[in-house]
Amino acid sequence: xxxxxxxxxxxxxxxxxxxxxxxxxxxxxxxxxxxxxxxxxxxxxxxxxxxxxxxxxxxxxxxxxxxxxxxxxxxxxxxxxxxxxxxxxxxxxxxxxxxxxxxxxxxxxxxxxxxxxxxxxxxxxxxxxxxxxxxxxxxxxxxxxxxxxxxxxxxxxxxxxxxxxxxxxxxxxxxxxxxxxxxxxxxxxx
Numbered sequence: 001x002x003x004x005x006x007x008x009x010x011x012x013x014x015x016x017x018x019x020x021x022x023x024x025x026x027x028x029x030x031x032x033x034x035x036x037x038x039x040x041x042x043x044x045x046x047x048x049x050x051x052x053x054x055x056x057x058x059x060x061x062x063x064x065x066x067x068x069x070x071x072x073x074x075x076x077x078x079x080x081x082x083x084x085x086x087x088x089x090x091x092x093x094x095x096x097x098x099x100x101x102x103x104x105x106x107x108x109x110x111x112x113x114x115x116x117x118x119x120x121x122x123x124x125x126x127x128x129x130x131x132x133x134x135x136x137x138x139x140x141x142x143x144x145x146x147x148x149x150x151x152x153x154x155x156x157x158x159x160x161x162x163x164x165x166x167x168x169x170x171x172x173x174x175x176x177x178x179x180x181x182x183x184x185x186x187x188x189x190x
Contacts, residue, residue, distance in 0.1 A: 003129065005075050006083065009033055010046070011131040017044045017051040018058050018082045019070045029071040049180040050085065050133045057081035082131070089135045090128035094119040096142040103149050133182045140178035147171035 006012040009032045016028035026048075027041035028034060034042035044051075058067065061078030068076050075083070094115045101111030119125060127135050151167035 004080050004083065007130060011083070013044045014046065014050055014054075014131045014133070015079060015082060016070050017046075017048065018054045019068050019072070019079075021048075021051050021055055022058055022062075022067055022078075023069065025070070027070075046133055047179070047181045049177060050131070050136050051082075053089075053136060054082040054085040054131075057085065086131060086135045087128050089139050090119070090124050093124055093135060093139050093142060096139065096146050100142070100146055100149060103146075103153060136181040137178050140174045140181055144171045144174035144178070147174060 006015050013028060013031050013033045016031075017026070020026055020028050026043060027037070028044055030036075030042045033045050035045060037043045058078040058081060061067070061076065061081050065077055067078050068074075097118055098111050098115040101114055102108055106114070124135070124138075147167045147170045151165075151171065154167065
């Protein structure tokens, strides 16, 4: 169900940023969602995390064929792998919903049903096809809540024994990553 090409200006800008990162740059061709910066180069208005997350798939395709350059027309294998990033991010989001449900004492089969219904009846499904930043932001926020709940549950189990705060570090990292995925997430920092 993946289109194999960018469908919107936003998708194209994220793909161009991924291409630029693969070649050691950050500047992209001018578009509706870029602004001129240092040296007259154009840069994406979106947070840089989605192109960074898509980069391994893009680079892995470089084993089989030459990597696309920023501004190239058409889509090569690396471009298609980058564009498919939200598919596996959406699957991770559904898994996190399932795990949070189980941790909330919902039976596993009901939690799986709830996560599946959420995956099909919300924007998770349509956004899994496109190269937007929203699925990555949602995964980061769900991961932050998941680690916080896990930390709370482990503290309750320890019965007074001091536990590591590593899960709080992961929750903080996930919250910080959500800001890098969409700069408008800064409203969540306070």
